[in-house]
Amino acid sequence: FIAGCALFEIRNKRVNNSAFYTVFTVLVLMTVLRQGQGTDYYNYMEIYKEVGVISERTPLALLIMKDPLFSLINYAFIQLGVGYKLFSAIFSFIIMMLLYRFYKTSCHRSAVALFMLYATFYLVYPFSGIRQGLTMAIVLGILYPLLKKRSYWKYYIILFITSFIHQSVLICALFPLVYRMRIRSSTLIFI
Numbered sequence: 001f002i003a004g005c006a007l008f009e010i011r012n013k014r015v016n017n018s019a020f021y022t023v024f025t026v027l028v029l030m031t032v033l034r035q036g037q038g039t040d041y042y043n044y045m046e047i048y049k050e051v052g053v054i055s056e057r058t059p060l061a062l063l064i065m066k067d068p069l070f071s072l073i074n075y076a077f078i079q080l081g082v083g084y085k086l087f088s089a090i091f092s093f094i095i096m097m098l099l100y101r102f103y104k105t106s107c108h109r110s111a112v113a114l115f116m117l118y119a120t121f122y123l124v125y126p127f128s129g130i131r132q133g134l135t136m137a138i139v140l141g142i143l144y145p146l147l148k149k150r151s152y153w154k155y156y157i158i159l160f161i162t163s164f165i166h167q168s169v170l171i172c173a174l175f176p177l178v179y180r181m182r183i184r185s186s187t188l189i190f191i
Contacts, residue, residue, distance in 0.1 A: 001026075002118050005111035020109040024100065027118065031092040031126050035085055038128035048074050048084045069164030070131050088130070095126045095133045098141030105145065135169040138162050143172060152176055 005019040034041070051074040054061050062071040077087045099117070107113035125133030138158070146155040155176060162169050 002111065002115045006115035009111050015108050015110045017109050019111045020103075020114060023111055023114045024096075024103070027114070027122060028093065028096045031096055031122075032089045034092065034127060035088075038123075040128045040130070041088070044088065044130055045084045048078070048087060051075055052078045067131060067164060067166055069161065070166065073165075091130055091134065092126060095130065095137045098134075098137035099126070101142075102137075102140035102144065106140075131166040132168060135162050135166045138165075139169065139172055143175075147175060147179055 002023050005016065005023055008019065009016050036042075051062065051065075051071050054065075055075050055078065062068060062075055065071045073091075074087070077090075082090070103109060103113055103117070121136070125136055127133075139162075142158055143155055143162075146152075146158070156173070159169060159172055
């Protein structure tokens with residue numbers, strides 16, 4: 001269905017907003033209602049339980065865990081009495097809304113862009129590796145617009161905070177340097 005919508009846009013050479021919203025809504029629903037689906041679903045459920053156990057014994061131990069902000073987010077939801085299924089749904093919804101922000105502003109609500117999302121990113125990150133999915137959604141939905149505006153201080157502050165959710169996002173510290181470089185499109189295509 002997504003490929004069909006993308007081909008329709010390519011053939012007609014115009015963006016179809018209704019196709020975008022239909023496909024995006026389906027992707028959001030699949031992500032939010034994915035109970036038990038995705039390779040890391042149960043791993044994150046165990047992390048959620050572990051954070052609950054650790055926080056009962058020594059709440060400060062959460063700060064020395066590998067990804068302390070992610071642990072604190074888990075802890076906050078546990079303190080609110082939210083079960084893992086609802087936590088996963090809310091977390092997934094936040095990821096998808098950050099991605100929506102990117103697809104609305106940078107991709108002009110194109111079904112072609114959603115096809116690329118589904119083919120390369122969706123099943124791996126928002127649907128499975130939610131920590132990485134959130135950090136990548138923050139990069140696309142928040143950091144990329146800041147980069148375009150050349151708001152480097154805000155960019156680096158948010159990047160630093162996000163690194164406490166998943167450290168892999170620190171590679172994005174190089175993006176402002178690369179963004180300022182004048183690279184010809186033929187060189188980028190070769191790379």
